[in-house]
Structures are given as C-alpha cells and as structure tokens.
Amino acid sequence: MRATFMYEAGDVRVHDAPDPVIEQPTDAVVRVVRSCVCGSDLHPYHTMAASDRPVSMGHEFLGTVEELGSDVSGFKRGDLVVSPFAFADNTCEHCREGLHTSCPNGGFYAAGGIGGGQAEAVRVPQAQGTLVKLPADVDAALLPSLLTLADVYGTGYHAAQQARVRPGDTVTVIGDGAVGLLAVLSAKRLGAERIILMGRHKDRTDLGRFFGATDVVAERGDEGIAKVRELTGGHGTRAVLEAVGHMPAYEMAIGVVRPGGVISRVGVPQYAAAPVGFASLFGPNITLTGGPAPVRAYIDELLPAVLDGTVEPGRVFDRTVSLDQVPEGYRAMDQREALKVLVTP
C-alpha cells in the first residue's frame, strides 16, 4: 500500500509500505476512506532531526473494516467505522471512567510500531474497544464532519467539558486552529452565552463566528488580555479553553481568566514548567485542567448532531488532497494557506 512517512523536518514522503495485517486477535485492518493532517503533525515537521528513522504519520481516519481478528466481535467486513486518535480496550478501569487516553492496553497511531492514518490502510489494535460503527448509507458529504470525531471535534469538546462549560457561561477560546474553532462550537453546544475567540486569521475567526463566537480578539499578549478584560467588565471569563500549547497562550490564559475560573488546556504543552504560584493560579483560585482528549468517550454523544446536520464540524477542512499529495498538504498547513487538510485515498 501507499503510506506517508516523515524523514526529517520539512520532508514528508508518500511511498510503498507493507500492507497492514492482523497481528493480534484483538486487531482489525481498516481501509482508509478519509484521513487528514493534524496541527500536531506540524511539530515534527518543524523539529524532526534527519538522523531519526522515518516515522509513519497520521492519527485521524475513518474507513471500512477489511479484516477482523478472532477476538473482535460486533463488526463485519465492509462496516464504515471511525477511530479515535488513541486506541483503547474500552473495558479497563480508566476507560470505564471515560479516560481512554490512560488505558493500559491503549496507545497512539503512528507510534510504537503501529502505522499511521495517512495511508491506504491501518492496523487498529484493540479494535472492538476502539472503533465506532457509522451508518452504512451515510451521505458522503458528511464524511468530513464524521472524521472530526477522530480527534479535533472531540478535542475541542474535551476542552469545554473539562472546563465544565454550562448554560449562560462566559468562555474565552485561545487559538483559531481547527481545535480552537471546534472548542467554540463545543462551548456553544454546552450553552455558553458569551464566547470570545482569540485569533488573528480573519477567515478562521469568521468560521469561529459561524460556530458561535460572539466576539473576536485579534490582539495578542498584554494587548489581547486588556481587550478581553474590557469586553468582560474587567473580570475576564470563567472558562478559558487553551488550544495552542505554547507558553504565550498559557500566559494569556492566566490574564483573561476570571477569579475562581478554569483554564482548560488541549493544546499539547510545548513547555515542561509554568507559573502556578500565588500570583498566577493560587491567589485567585484558578483551576488548571485538560490533557489529551479521550475522544472515544465523546463519540456516542457527538455523533447524532453530526449525522443529522445540526452541527458541521467538517467545515474546518478547507482543502482536499489525494494521498500522494499529502506532502503538499503539510506545506499548505505550515504556510497557513490551509486551516486543515482532508486526505482522500
């Protein structure tokens, strides 16, 4: 099959690779129908050393079941399925609590010998716990929105969930990438009344307004903080959803959160330590929460409104490429020509 590999920063190649096969009785092989490029794929695109071995890429996909291990029940060949970006057994103590990203039998695609989703097919470990069946007759126009359930929509929703966004709430979303925009959509779905989106790319913040943002703040740093405070009677908002992962975003979050409020991070932190003392979090009783989203826990809840078209999270895809064009997709996202790139086989 054809599959995507990164060789070093800026060097993405699509070439032949061995077809995935069932290795464990709990595996399935899924033929990819749609996959995509993630903002987090750009981290190695910026930093990967040439001396490292090439790595397979992609962790978001939906497709059809091609093969099933002997321990996998509830699926048959040809079923249309979506996979969360983290596979998990869905039966352990952590999974039962909805924390599939901490499953001891779980893991991540495109890592540890498991192939990536930017490929023609993928081996899915713990397939029974991981995969979620979609209606067989689903309209192809819905596939982009369904694909967001693999990561970005669930990740934005995790940010809002962990912040316990509730009806009438005030929320700031930091970051106008796909996750930030879907955090806006999620906050709206949970009833937030005021949603301030901090982002400076007009085409993206316009989509944020479509998803439910009531205000857009293009300024950053102290200027952005002052603007949000001005919009909120000096207080800041109760919830802050941080969808970037860099230290300036963390600092802005502290600047715009209301006393007693919550900073919920889903941008993978690119720092190990940060301010948490009396002057930052402790004095004003700020809660810091978030982490990698256990999207498997949210798919059942989010699926109906996607299927009936109530929400259109797939609008984050603004470019489509074929599998062989994936390197061009990385380039376009890195250059911010594209918000998020959809991949067809």
Add this chain to the structure above:
Amino acid sequence: MRATFMYEAGDVRVHDAPDPVIEQPTDAVVRVVRSCVCGSDLHPYHTMAASDRPVSMGHEFLGTVEELGSDVSGFKRGDLVVSPFAFADNTCEHCREGLHTSCPNGGFYAAGGIGGGQAEAVRVPQAQGTLVKLPADVDAALLPSLLTLADVYGTGYHAAQQARVRPGDTVTVIGDGAVGLLAVLSAKRLGAERIILMGRHKDRTDLGRFFGATDVVAERGDEGIAKVRELTGGHGTRAVLEAVGHMPAYEMAIGVVRPGGVISRVGVPQYAAAPVGFASLFGPNITLTGGPAPVRAYIDELLPAVLDGTVEPGRVFDRTVSLDQVPEGYRAMDQREALKVLVTP
C-alpha cells in the same frame, strides 16, 4: 491594648498598641475571646528581615462585638462572633459565587493597616459581610472548635471541596499540620472511603486517624509515592489534598494522583513555577486546583456539626497560652513541640 508584633525572623513581641476604633461606617470592633497561631505565621518567623517595619500578627479569632459602625446591621454589642481570615463584603459578584477571597472590598487581617487577631481587640472592616454570629450561650469547651472556622477547618474543607471529594472516593492528604488533619476530617465528612494521610509525626497522624484517615504513610519523596501506589493497586488516589506548600509536596502530589484525578492545593505555594507539562499534569489529564479558602462561604455549612459536637476540629489545638505568652507559642510551633497553639486574652 496588648497586641502581637513581629520584628524580624524569630523575634515576636507582645506590647501596648493603640486601641482599635471604628474608622469606616462598615467597621466593627471585636474584643478577642480566642485567637491562635497559624502555620503560615511561621513563614515570616523564618524569613522576615530586621530592616522591615514590625508587623501585627494573627488572622484567626472569635470574640464579642464591642462597637459597630453606622452601616453595620444585624449585630449588637456583646454578640459572640467568628471572623473568617479574609474580610469581605459578602454582596459583590465574587462573594455571591462563594469566592470571598477575591472580594474587591475585602482583604486580610494583619496587613495593609488592619490589625491582627493575636491581640486584645481587632477592627473588622466590612463587618456585616464578614462576621458570623454564634449562639450567645455556647459552651466554652466548644470555643476551640468554633475558632477553627476562621481558617484551618474551612481551609481543609476548601481543599476537599475543590477536589470534589464524593462518597466512596479515594483521597491522599499531604501534610499532617492542622490544615492537613482538617482536610482529612473534611474528606471524611464528604464521604471519602479511603483517606491516606502522608505525615511523619505520630501524635499528629494519630489525630488524623481519629479524624478519618484509613492509612498513614510516613515516608516522603519517591519512597512515599511508592507506598501510596502500593496501597492503591498501583493507581494512586483520585483526589490529592496538598496542605504544605513546598515543592517536594507538589512533586509528591503528582506522584500519587491517579490519571484523571485532581490535585487540590491549600498550602500557600512557596514557589512561583512548577511542572505542568505532558509528563506531569497534561498527559494523564490531571486537574490542579485550590487557593486561599473563602472560609466565609463554608461557615454556615460547617457550623451545625461543630455546635452539636458531631465533629471536633478544635482537637488540633494541643497547647494554650495567654496573649503575653504568644512568643513562646511561636517557638513551640516552630520547634514542632505544639501542633497548633490557642491564645486566650
């Protein structure tokens, strides 16, 4: 009147000072019946420079109303009252949300020109919002327990509340000072099933067992973490109540918290920054919460069980001194000869 002042590290003096008077129509003057020395009073006792001006000390007291400003209603001279360690108007947006420590009209005793509680009398700003009336005929034996409502019991309760401790929960409490022990009592009151107390002073941890600790871990650092994990099937506990404030306690909290769990800090952090990245908080979806306790918000809830003797938080006082003996009280707490020192006028 006589009042307590700190001149520099290790130098606490009790001497004459001007009697407090009504300065604002929202003030009251309270004659102190019981006060005490707080673990946090030991921070300046260790670090205060001689070049600083002497500061008045104490922020926990109960007493009788002696004078009332013209804007204070609902109290009369002679009423027995307890004061939270932070005064507040109890009417602003933050107070109405139960976050009295962020009241814009509020503040702290023994700071900013407001006298301390280790004195014969105290001026109470925002008296109507701050003071809570106690029954006139209360048994003197209950006064120590009632005094804990001013700070340590409410602070321990805040730790448990912010961690959302619930029936059947597993909890680790880090620190066997008065706040840690009352965090144990609070977790027990909220229904925790397993309460592991990390502390190495047997007389204190024995009191912790009396308050509800099911296990005591005397080891610290990696050894302590390993012990808690051993006690919890390798997972750690869902809630960790951190009642120390030093970095090693923060690091232990990260070591013993279960994936998806909560670290709730009420020990005033003696550090500005700390690990919060993928390897510490983010990867396992750990929530970090806590801050100075809005004890005013808890007094109404905690008072009945103190008055009827169901709980005896006043057991944390293991030594009583007169006002003139307060310096000896500091010395005894600093030397860990006393857990917490009660002061009678």
